[in-house]
Amino acid sequence: MTAVSTDGTVTCAGETLSADLVIAADGVNSITRRTLWSGNAVFQHRTVWRGVTPSGSVWPVRESLTLGRGMQVGVLPLPDERVYWFLTANADKPNQLYADDRAEVLRMLRHWHRPIPELVAATPEDQVLHNDIVDIDPLETFVQDRVVLLGDAAHAMPPDLGQGACQALEDAVVLAAALADDDLPRYDRDRRARVHPMTAAARASVTRTSNTSPLTHLALTLTARFIPATSWRQATAKWSNWTAPKLP
Numbered sequence: 170m171t172a173v174s175t176d177g178t179v180t181c182a183g184e185t186l187s188a189d190l191v192i193a194a195d196g197v198n199s200i201t202r203r204t205l206w207s208g209n210a211v212f213q214h215r216t217v218w219r220g221v222t223p224s225g226s227v228w229p230v231r232e233s234l235t236l237g238r239g240m241q242v243g244v245l246p247l248p249d250e251r252v253y254w255f256l257t258a259n260a261d262k263p264n265q266l267y268a269d270d271r272a273e274v275l276r277m278l279r280h281w282h283r284p285i286p287e288l289v290a291a292t293p294e295d296q297v298l299h300n301d302i303v304d305i306d307p308l309e310t311f312v313q314d315r316v317v318l319l320g321d322a323a324h325a326m327p328p329d330l331g332q333g334a335c336q337a338l339e340d341a342v343v344l345a346a347a348l349a350d351d352d353l354p355r356y357d358r359d360r361r362a363r364v365h366p367m368t369a370a371a372r373a374s375v376t377r378t379s380n381t382s383p384l385t386h387l388a389l390t391l392t393a394r395f396i397p398a399t400s401w402r403q404a405t406a407k408w409s410n411w412t413a414p415k416l417p
Contacts, residue, residue, distance in 0.1 A: 173201050177315035190353075191316045192344070194337070197303055199322035205313055208305045213327055213375050215302040216260040218274050220292035225250040227287050235281065236390050239381040242278065242285055254288045257328075259379050263301045271297045302327050304372065307365050312357040319344065324364040329374035330408050336364050339411060346414040367408055 172180040177188045193201035197210050228250045235242045239259040247253055256274055267273040271294045278285050289297075304325045311318045320337030340360055347356035377389060 173204060173316060175205060175314035175316050189315065190348070192319055193316060193322050194319040195322050197305065197321040197325035199318065201316065202305075202308075202318055202322050205316060206308055206310075206318070208308060210303040210305060210325070212263045213302045213304060213372070213379075214260055215257055215327070215375060215379055216263075216265065217255055217257045217300055217302055217328065218270060219253070219255045219298045219300075220271075220289065220296060221247065222252045222254070222288055222291045223293070226291040227252060227284050230284055230288070234393070235285065236378065236386070236393060237281075238383070238386045239379055240277070241378050242281065244285070244288065252288055254285070254292075255328075256289075257302065257378070259381070260301065263303075267299070269294065270299045302375070304368065307368060308361075310357055311360055312353055317344065317353070317356065323360070324368055326364075326368040326371040327375045329371045329378070330367060330405070332367055332371070332408050335409075336367065339363070339413075342413050342416075346416055349417050363411075370408070 171182075172178075173191055173193070177191055179186045179188065179191060191201075193199055195201055202208055230244060230246050230252045232246060233244045235244075241257050243255045245253045256278065258277065271289060271292060274289050274297065275286060278289060304327055308318070308323065311323045319340045321333065323340065324336060326333055326336075340356075343359055344356045347353055347359075377385070380386070380389075
């Protein structure tokens, strides 16, 4: 895409097309958003590595979240005896590259408790993903005339709540319902009401987990250790619980 206008005109590869509605789902670095709205990606001074182990390589494993000073590691068992893991860590600047991402993660986590180092070591070297954590500032609207933003293009957020991709799916369902009822403003109103508090909570989580103060870290780890799992689930239910609108 080289150009898009609010009247639904799109110019791509030298061809001009006209649409009743343009849905821009082109991610956190959305050209459409940066052209018609504003909002460059905001680096949150955090970077993340992710991986999934081969089937049965490290098993059994329990779901867990381990907090370090300016670092955290999450572990989530998957079907077929695979395990998803992630490491988030503070970063002074964006776009720092490593010759071997798995080796870098192993270096950072070599003294962490089992099975964290084993999970990283079991993951194939070429399947360790590394990305900086970026988001965007809240937008005043997701709709301009005949152009609609959806997913990360509209409300990219840090991954701390695990809701980024989930909210893109919700966007699609709500947009379909709004279009079926010929009520596009409802999509804008309902989705901003849903995601803006969520993006604020995700940023607040980054602030907490990136704080390297010993006292802050102690308070955070004690809270995580002694609050029952049921209480954690109740606290996060407002983000994960959602009822989809009925479609015709």
